[in-house]
Each structure stands twice: as structure tokens, then as C-alpha cells.
Amino acid sequence: MHTLIKENVKVKRYLSVFLMMIMCSLFITAGAEMAEANGHALTRFSFSRWGEMKPKTWEILWEGNNCTIREDEGEPRPFAADLATELAQVVADYDMESWNGEYSTSYEVLDGECFFLEMEFADGTVVSATGDNAFPERYDEATDAMYDIFEREKISAIAGTYQYDGEGFGGDFTITLNADGTYTFYEGALSSYMGMGTWYTAHDAVYMNEENGGFDLSFMFGVEEDSLIYLAWGSDAFPYVELQDEARFVRAEKDGMKLYIGDTEVPVTWEDNESVAAIKELLPLTIEMSMYGGFEQVGPIGQSITRDDRQTTTQSGDIVLYSGDQIVVFFDSNSWAYTRLGHIDLSQQEMTEMLGNGNVTISILGG
Secondary structure, eight states: OHHHHHHHHHHHHHHHHHHHHHHHHHHHHHHHHHHHHHTTTEEEEEEEEEESSOOEEEEEEEETTEEEEEETTSOOEEOOHHHHHHHHHHHHHTTGGGGOEEEEOOTTOOSSEEEEEEEEETTSOEEEEEEESOOOTTHHHHHHHHHHHHHHHHHHHHOEEEEESSOOSSSOOEEEEOTTSEEEEEOOTTOOOEEEEEEEEETTEEEEEEOSTTOOOEEEEEEETTEEEEOGGGOOOOSSOOOOTTOEEEEOOOOSOEEEETTEEEOEEEOOSHHHHHHHTTOSEEEEOEEETTTEEEEEOSSOOOOOOEEEEOOTTEEEEETTTEEEEESSOOEEEEEEEEEEOSOHHHHHHHHTTSOOEEEEEOO
């Protein structure tokens, strides 16, 4: 009996030491991740640049686990954690804390460049730097790295589905800008042409380059709050719909339905059609999906619903109805007769990571 008690005491002692080691390890790891994520505990980063170009300002704020970015005088928007971590790493890699001070040459230079940087840290440290045609060491490399991060963030913020604020060709004219830099457009149900290609942003505009066979087209749009503004002077004409200069495409409202891949909710822009309405009547839905063809996951919804199949070339993120009774979610492209249901607003890399490694379960719930 005494021997058993002694052994129990030893076991408890070993367990206590083991748990303490784990807790210490977690504490150290969490602290390291926090330092890495916040770049020496950054709480605010503001950078402005002007001169030959019009002034541009980016301000990033860290508040607990949340991070926001504000561009120029616009409204703050969420700043992805991975991009915030990259920005903090740029600050460390280029020793931007050492930039503190003023850099200037002759004020008679009128066509140069000026900058202003201000960083605040959790310990109260403030770094402030300003330059007038003179710059800290490795300034160009650092700003290139920053601009790459800001550009990717802007692409992510603009990505989504936009609907023409006018009549399409026998239905809604929609443009979908994907976060991976690809796009599709549908001029309406009567159009036999589906546009696709790549897009990018520059100087507060969106540029789309068509890569579908048979047409050599490019389009230019201004960007306003939740809208794309067609700029005829910098664009080719669309194949079947004539757009006037400054025609507006408004970001499509997210429907009340929520889609989960496994336990992860993904952002979806749903179509406004009878098939989506029929799916709403079946909610909640849980569908066991299966990988097929190296480009999609497919699963049964349990019954046939109304459909309007059309020959379609899908893109990563597309959600379609197949054969009236199966939902298909794509992480690559395929051509077949489908009914469009919606589009997941994630990059192809993100879709491949979620769908390309084995069968998944999806859930569709009411909002």
C-alpha cells in the first residue's frame, strides 16, 4: 500500500514537472510569435510619399489581435494578419527603427520625392523620419517591399463580384475579380462569351487584360467605394453590351447564406437565381464531398432541384450545380454544362489548400 502511494506521488510529481515544462514552452513560443507578428511590438505604422506623384499615405494600426489599414483619407479596413507580419518583418529587415531623424537636400529641387514615416511601439518608443530628396540607407528596397505588401492588400480588398448598374444582355452583367489576380465576366444569359484573364491595380485604377481566345481586349476601371467605374477612354468595348463612359458596377451584396468548408467559413457571393433560391429551402445542408479530376470537389444534395445548365468554363472558387442534384466547388478550371450558384472570394492557392488535399465536408447555413 505504501509502495503504491509512493509511486502515485512520483507520477504526480513527474506530471507536474511535465505540465510546467509545456506551459513554459507555450509561453516562450507565444512570446516569440507575438514579437515576430508585431515587429518589436509595433502598434502604429504610418508612411507617406509625395513629389512627382500625388501624395499617398498608408496607416496601419495594431489593436490586440486585430489590425486595420487606412489608405489616404479612406475608411479603415481589416489588414490580414499574414500581411501585418510581413510588414513588421520589413521594419526589422531594413532596420527602419534606425531611420529616426531628418534627411534633406536642397529645397530648390522641385521634381524630387519626399517621405514621412512614423512608427509607434508598445513600450512607448516613437520613431519619426522625414526626407526631402534624401533618404535613409536601403530606402528604395524597403519601400519596394512595403509597396508589394500594400498592393497585395489592395487586390484582396477590391476582389469580389460587381454587378452592372444597368441592363445586361438578357440578364445580369457581372464581373468577378479574384484575389489571385484572375477575373471572369458574364454579360448576361444571352451572351455566348465568357470573359477571363488577369487584372492588377495601379494609380487607383483596375486594369483587366483579356486572355480568352479570339479577343484581344483590355479594360480600365476607376475604383470608388464598393464600385468599379468603367473608363471608356482607356478600354476596349465589351463584346455584346455597350457601356457608356463611367458606367458603374456595384459590388454584389453577400447573401444571407453561409458556407463552411470543414469548420472554416469562407466568403461567398451567391448568384440570384432559382437554383440558389431552391437551395435556401433545403437549409441547413451538410454535404460530404469527394475529390474529382484534380480540379474540383463534388457532393450530393440529396434531391433534384431546378436548374438552368449552360456550357461554362469554371474558375477556381466557382460553385455550381451539376445534373440538378450535386454541388461542385472548384479549385481549378473545367468546362461543362452547369448552373452557376456562386463564387468563393479566395485565391486559387487558398482554394487548393482547402480542397486539394483530400475529401472535405461542406455546410451551407442560413444567415
